[in-house]
Amino acid sequence: MCFRPPETKKPKKCGACGFFNPPQNTICKKCGAELPATMIPCPECGVPQPMNVKICENCGYNGKPGSGDPTKRKA
Numbered sequence: 001m002c003f004r005p006p007e008t009k010k011p012k013k014c015g016a017c018g019f020f021n022p023p024q025n026t027i028c029k030k031c032g033a034e035l036p037a038t039m040i041p042c043p044e045c046g047v048p049q050p051m052n053v054k055i056c057e058n059c060g061y062n063g064k065p066g067s068g069d070p071t072k073r074k075a
């Protein structure tokens with residue numbers, strides 16, 4: 001199995017000045033413009049969530065395996 005979260009390690013490019021910021025940054029280090037939130041798919045339902053969200057908005061997954069609503073899972 002070769003699973004790696006797609007967006008977590010990628011630097012975020014500032015749309016305003018083009019500076020590459022660490023992925024956890026929410027604003028550009030160089031110019032202070034707001035950066036788009038890094039989206040990672042929920043492990044239980046697969047719906048992309050902003051990285052800083054702790055509870056999945058779709059299924060309610062909170063980090064514990066099986067905590068998500070199985071009926072909300074993507075087929």
Ligand SMILES: [Zn+2]
Nearest residue numbers: 014017028031
């Ligand atoms: Zn910038």
Ligand SMILES: [Zn+2]
Nearest residue numbers: 042045056059
């Ligand atoms: Zn979910």
